[in-house]
Amino acid sequence: MLRIGIIGTGGIAQAHVEGYRAFPHECEIVALADALPGRAAEKIVAFGLPDAAAYDDPAEMIARERLDLVSICTPPSTHASLAIAALDAGVNVLVEKPMAPSLEECDAMLAAQERSGRLLSVVAQNRFRDDLATLKEVVDSGLLGSISHVRVDSAWWRGLPYYDLWWRGTWEKEGGGCTLNHAIHHIDLLIxxxxxxxxxxxxLANAQHDNAEVEDLSIAVLRYETGLAQLTSSVVHHGQEQEIVIQGANARISQPWKVVAERSRPDGFPEEGGDAALVARIEALVAGRAPLAHRGHEGQIGDVLAAIREGRAPIADGRDGRSAVEVVTAIYKAGFEREHVALPLSAADPYYRAGQLVAHAPHFHEKTASLIEAAS
Structure with a gap:
């Protein structure tokens, strides 16, 4: 039975609690920690974990509880220090997205993982969705041919009070705006x-939130060897209609699910009816795939537990988390400096280092409120 600790008891911690509860014969939540005095004790009651211990100091929890795995559910600026402390204490780590605000911190986490021999996984719960796993299977099948264009809409909507929470809307504590903290999931999926x-x-722009330093809208263009991808990151889109459209040489697929395959007439224009045979092959592939047994955070937690048990890497590991942060960093550098940014970013790049993004970032506005708890 694996002993689980959770650091940070805000809103996302509930998803971790429910995820671990889906595997009662494999793990037990034995402790919660939160730097806000008394909050962990309150959440033990709220989460219905009467046998768990409460800590106001995460370091004390790590030192005393003989943990096998810890979930880190705190603001991004704290991820690196907490993950490194846990890994160096011999504890496996599942850390919420984004992995860290800088590539330097991501690499420090990866170094800790390597020297400890423990597991490091970064939350990428959308990989554990049937509709998105379907896209992955079709892309990997090769039926689409070479990829020409991908359109990713990470479209969310948040009102002004969203940025009143003390750490949100600041470059220093949140690490960025919607590009980092909302689109990170879609960026992970794109990679x-x-x-x-x-x-x-x-x-980048701040179009609607005059109580936040950070962007609430960004549009990025990403160049691949054979094509382009465009990514819209937003918390100003009414309807929150998120979409991924993948255009290949042979066919288009998308989420929400749709498949279309054109076929050329002798003059190059599309033939009426398209390539029905290819559409049927893709639909048959999709119909034949087995649904995921566990989804979202629950699916990722199940994979992490299995990875610990089997001594293998998790599906979404630290290097995957770093790759997403690298793309976000490049988007910010491109937006701040108004230039094209080549990847990979080297350790000599100023934006690689911790604190440099904060130093270069524009303040679209200044925060006007700093609440300890989010409004319910």
């Missing part, structure tokens, strides 16, 4: 589907 791009350019 999962296509790999790392070669070059990025972007523009």
């Amino acid at each position: 999962w589907l296509l790999g790392r791009p070669d070059e990025i350019t972007a523009m």
Whole structure:
């Protein structure tokens, strides 16, 4: 039975609690820690964990509880120090997205993982969704041919009070705006589907949130060897209609699910009816795939537990988390400096280092409130 600790008891911690509860014969939540005095004790009651211990100091929890795995559910600026402390104490780590605000911190976490021999996984719960796993399977099948264009809409909507929470809307504590903290999931999916791009350019804006330093909208163009991808990151989109559209040489697929395959007439225009045979092959592949047994955070937690048990790497590991942060960093550099940014970013690049993004970032506005707890 694996002993689980959770650091940070805000909103996302509930998803981790429910995820671990889905595997009662494999793990037990034995402790919660939160730096806000008394909060961990309150959440033990709220989460219905009467046998768990409460700590106001995460370091004390790590030192005393003989943990096998810890979930880190704190603001991004704390991820590196907490993960490194846990790994160096011999504890496996599952850390919420984004992995860390800088590549330097990501690499320090990876170094700790390597010297400890423990597991490091970064939350990428959308990999554990049937609709998105379907896209991955079709792309990997080769039926689409070479990829020409991908459109990713990470479209969310948040009102002004969203940025009143003390750490949100600041470059120092949150690490960025919607590009880092909302689109990180779609960026992970894009890398999962296509790999790392070669070059990025972007523009950033704060269109609707005058109580936040950070962007609430960005549009990036990513160059791949054979095509382009465009990514919209937003918390100003009414309807929150998120979409991924993948255009290949042979066919188009998308989430929400749709498949279309054109076929050329002798004059190059599309033939009426398209390539029905290819559409049927893709639909048959999709119909034949087995649904995931566990989804979202629950699916990722199940994979992490299995990885610990089997001595293998998790599906979403630290290097995957770093890759997403690298793309975000390149988007910010491109937007701040108004240039095209080539990947990979080297350790000599100023934006690689901790604190440099904060130093270069524009303040679109200044925060006007700093609440300890989010409004319910």
